[in-house]
Amino acid sequence: MAALNETTSNNRLHNCVAPPSPTDFIDCSCYTLNFMERKFLNIGIDPTDAFAVKVRIITPSRYVNLTPDFLARIYSLMDKILSVVLDTPKYKCHLFLETALFKVSHCVLNQENHLVIELKTATGFRVLLNRYDLFRLENLKRCILETVARKTVSSRPAVLKQFDHVSDYINKTIAKMRTPPSDMNELRMFIKSVQDEKIVSSMPKKGVNYAAQIKMFATTQLAECWVNARSAGNLSVITPSSSRSAPPTHAAGRSDHSDGPRCTARAPAPDERADEDDESDSAVPETGRGAKRKFSS
Template identity: 45%
Template sequence: LHDSPKSNAALYRKKTFIYVPPSPPAELIQSTSYTLDFAARKFVQIGVDPTEKFKVIVHLLTSSRYVYITPDFLKKFFSFMGSILSFILDTPQRYKRVVFFEDEMIKLSSMVYNEENMLVIEAKKQQGYRVLLNRADLIRLQYLERCIIESISRKEIFTIPIILKQYDAIVNFLYAKCSLEKQPPKNVDEMRMFVNKNTHYSSEIVETCPDLTDQIQMCAAKQISESILNRMAQDSQEPLDHIDDSQVPDEIRSPQLCDVNDGSDFFNQFRELSLFITSPPPQPTFAEHPTPVRNVKRQLF
């Protein structure tokens, strides 16, 4: 027999739900933060994410959840701000949900929470990655639009080239130091320990300002370790993969055919060939007609 709805409801109320928080966001290099609501612990964080191939990423952070978005999506979000605010400021209607924008990665929709219209920003491929923004949060976010866009542009134009240059310098320095070890690290974990031990080298490798080596080493230790291990693996391979015995060196290849009217190039090809291959002289390009023997008697005057 099936249980009654009342018993099912009572059992549902007694059931204990455990909140499973999402994994923490990645550490960003040269990050900039803006406050949406300090009491509710809502912030905007902008920085360079080493786990995303050193691209600029925007984090919307709350006390328990977060969602990361790209600068391109943020620009689309600001373009929809007028329509979103007009809906959020309207009278809340329960069970009415509107999807403002949706792509493969993220979704913008509305919902009613605590008798108030809320904007839901959630990731589609990762469960639990979502943030709720109310009317005050959206107005504050619209107020910070110019500052946020300026921060993104500065990091894309100026900060990322400096980070990549100093990242390569760190990898080259640690690779040279690792090659001197009697027992060099063999996996990512051992290499990360080696990277974390060698920290005082910024004055030896940094030629540009500002010095971001400490942030790079702290936030991108895994990427540095993988780069060093990949270079060690490439150097351990024998450099014989590109050799093919069936190929003939260029200097001993036979000259290609050319027109007799090419001038000096036509005769130079035989001179180059004679330096390496002994062959009979080239045949003349004109026709030879032997003179016939005639019995001619000379007359004496």
């Protein structure tokens, strides 16, 4: 009997697959859903998915990333969701919303109704919210939507513009090196080692500066921009005399920053992809200097 119990315990442990550690958001705002149960909601700019604004719900061992549009769809069903969650616990499946990526349903755990939000394309991305969490989520609705709107309209364009400045600074700095980094690991280490003060001093002195967050949280994207520019043959060695000249301005007719930075991003992980209802930005080659291209969502 003991052996059977041990086997059952091991099977449960094996089936409980934890998701990978979440990536850091740029300009992240945090709201507390339930402090005692360690449930939080983060809103920020995800550098791994074309710098899109994302909403992340975190529980002690799980999290799931949602697009603002999908969260809005959950809010539109909140009356129906609460009517089920506040009812007497019944072991009956309720499916509230399902897309190609996400599913929102109901379950009973410890004699209590819960709302389940899960990612369908990967294992481990699943959160459970009880009635108290849902009340808190509903009460924070206006705050959450205002934060999403502010980051979409103001913060994201500023981050995209500053990403180009940081990328330009990194490219010019590496161009002065006799022996540039030989692989992605060395390149990421070099980018992280660059002093924030030097990057900030090379940028326009207005508005909120995100250079340190970009360098720390979008290191891979900066490295890929340099690799893509080198592969296209548009990086040249900068001599000491030319490096002291005034910083060049971007060519006229550059693309809209709302589409993303001017370089190619790596493909987002399944849990980081936008919901199928979101419109994807088109990838248009940049006409400015360098070989950078815009991210494709």
